[in-house]
Amino acid sequence: MEPIKDHSGPAIVTLDGVTKRFPGIVANDRIDLEIRAGEVHVLLGENGAGKSTLIGMLSGLQQPDEGRILVDGREMPIRSPSHALSLGIGTVFQHNMLVPTLTVAENLALGGRWWQRPKIAELAARVADISRPLGIEINLAARVSELSLGEQQQVEIVRALLRESRLLILDEATSMLTPQGIAELGALMRRLVERGLAVVFITHKLGEAADFGDRVSVLKLGRKVGEIPPEHLRTRDRAELIDEIVAMMFGRQAGDDAVSVPLRAANDDGLLEVRNLSVTPTADAQGLDAVSLSVGSGEILGIAGIDGNGQKQLAEALAGQRPATGGSVMLAGQPLDDLDVGGRRRQGLRYLTDDRLGEGTVGAFPVSVNYFLKQIGEPPLWRSGIERSGEIVARAQDLTRLYDVRTPAVSTPVGRLSGGNIQKVLIARELADGARAVIFNKPTYGLDLANTLATRQRIRDIAGQGLAVLLISTDLEELLSMCHRIAVISQGRLVGIVPNGAGAGERVGRLMIGLAA
Amino acid sequence: MSGEAVRAATLDGSGKDASRRDIRRRLAITLGPLLVSLVLAGCVLLVLGVDPLAYYGFVLDRGLLSPLGVQQTLTRMAPLLFIAAGLIVAFRAGMWNLGGDGQFLLGAVTAAASAPLLVQALPHWLALLVAFLIATSVAMLWSLVPALLRAYQGVNEIITTLMMSFLGVSLANVLVKLLFLDPATTVPQTRTLAVPDRLPRLFETTITSGLVFGLAAIVIVHFVMTRTAFGLKLRTVGANPRAAIHAGLNVPLLTVAVFAISAGLIGIGGAVDIIGIQGNVRADWNPAYGLAVIPVVFLARMNGLAAIAFVFLLSVLSIGGESAARRLGVPQHFTMVLVAIVLITLAIAEYLDHRFNQARKV
């Protein structure tokens, strides 16, 4: 990478000994942090380290219990999200904050003067200016509830940029972008800081931290355990830096993710057979156009593609959540077409959704109940329809330990957990016994490095046990490191299937942008 | 993990203090607004030219302290408890059954029409049981239209249940005046169920045994909603319908079931009021209990056990208020004014408490 000029300016926001406690946990423990103009400040930390909590205080969602926040060197409690905006702090939150029943344009226009009619035409022009260089396509007329999470995230990024903030905060904003989109966002952040703005960037992908960051701060269990200043950052090469960060975050070598596609027994009977599956497109959402695929026993089939090309529709049609207009789905020779969601699950089909807050969990219910949301009423946790709290708690504690879910107690409402820890709850739920085929939609989204590796290993393990795995991901690296074959989806159609191996990445990439492999 | 666990433990150790403080705060933000509402309602009374202290004294005396009054209060609780139970089922499942009045009246009218005839043909207990079943089924049927519309078409049940309620109230009236009219009297009303044929009274009092059934109903509902798989499914639908679909619950079927149970319980409430207490339905009779119980269920935060206490309070206020209306000339609806003021002040207190909590941390 070319050397970066030193353009760090004065601190826009300073945290001075900021502490935030939640029942049973100190989420932020006397944190000192300086966010300077002209710097991309990368915030790293394991799941539950306290990153989002810190952002919550910077954006006025929450108030610190102790310590001070200084804006431009003066003490300034940030009272509310609108106050934060007026101070020039714009945030893309980890979990989407758009109003699902409104259209994209309406969401972008929210927060304008209430007596003025939103100027949609003007808005459209500005949105185009911002989104074109990012390679983002935004359909202003679409209703948000019909967009995939990745598309919603893009809308949020554009919304934050529209506000022209002095400090832009991105909390895991790249978790659903394609590698291309991530690179563009990195270039954009660079342009912004060159104009003297500041960016706070949270990610779990350490490569991004090394590539885009000017300064790196690492949180661990609520404390700040390290900071890498720009001088230091610039003198290290990428690999060295990542090693250093890993040591800081996990206190050990996390072990790298060797490309190890699990071996499979040489039987090619399709366990999960999909023939000509079709879903009618709506005005806002992609449909499916005669998708056919077959996943063998022990096989991991990847679905690559830019988010919003029908991945969500495919997963939901398979799981029975979305009516298919044609085609058939067979699991181990049994047709599933007439079964509803529960029926397909009983046949051994599992679906890990990527929308952990929207449909994956019930935020107000305790962690324990959320583990078993898909088996309410089944023995042994329920007997004759009456819940056996002792068993439920015991089993939940087992899962919590096994999947390393960081929660004060299993009775804590799941909505209070950090994003990555909610994801672990979902994974634990789908991998519980009785599965024959599992659809994973972005399984490692929001997980920190160690948990990402652990989850990938778990997926390899279940494939090793002979299950069929359909792995939907926007992360090509992930697909290449696990799948036997990779199918590419584009505009609701499978445009090709590539066996994994040398040169596979390139061929998948070509298919994704519409070239022949 | 262990680091966090240790820290969690220490925090919990100091947590006892905090929880006691929390309870005290809860009490303060409940009792404070109650007092404020009494003062506010007192001001309204002053404007009406009534001595508030005399009014409150009277209400307390007639609703709670006098032996006859307290028996009336407990009797009044019987139908109200069934309504509360029905509303809790619906509200916890996120379905706003606002059609309680129609369901209640249809239950009452069909019970009033069938019970006097049935007791002549069947053994007493069986006759009452059949009358109850008829009332329940009619109320359930009445909820079917909103239920199906919501389950399969996604039509908002707030509007449909309200509309069905207007229709139900009118239909009940028409039935009394045309079909179920007692030919033996000149006032338009149904046949009267003789006092010995009604539900037995408790011990040597005038309290109806319907109270026991009502208490049982609401306790069972509370148990079902909090401890069973069925209740958990309903709460899942209520808390996050998309999660319910994702988890494979049959949401349309559950929706219809919720409406049927809710309306059925409310219909039983109507039947209890007739078979246990009134004996007949007069034309144009509509106590509007359904609407009165809604705020009570909210005050109880849809908790069945808490709802018992609030239903008791409502009964005291309404029995006392009815007597006061006769004696002091304060309109009977003043009870509802009082309940409304309590609700508003409670809501304001909660808001202020929230703001105060936020502000304290700044």
Ligand SMILES: Nc1ncnc2c1ncn2[C@@H]1O[C@H](COP(=O)(O)OP(=O)(O)OP(=O)(O)O)[C@@H](O)[C@H]1O
């Ligand atoms: N509103 C809340 N109530 C109670 N506890 C909370 C709340 N918000 C966060 N926490 C707790 O604070 C800790 C830090 O959470 P936070 O969301 O800041 O983590 P994070 O670093 O963003 O993790 P992730 O990478 O998984 O998103 C977690 O243990 C979480 O359970």
Ligand SMILES: [Mg+2]
């Ligand atoms: Mg987070």
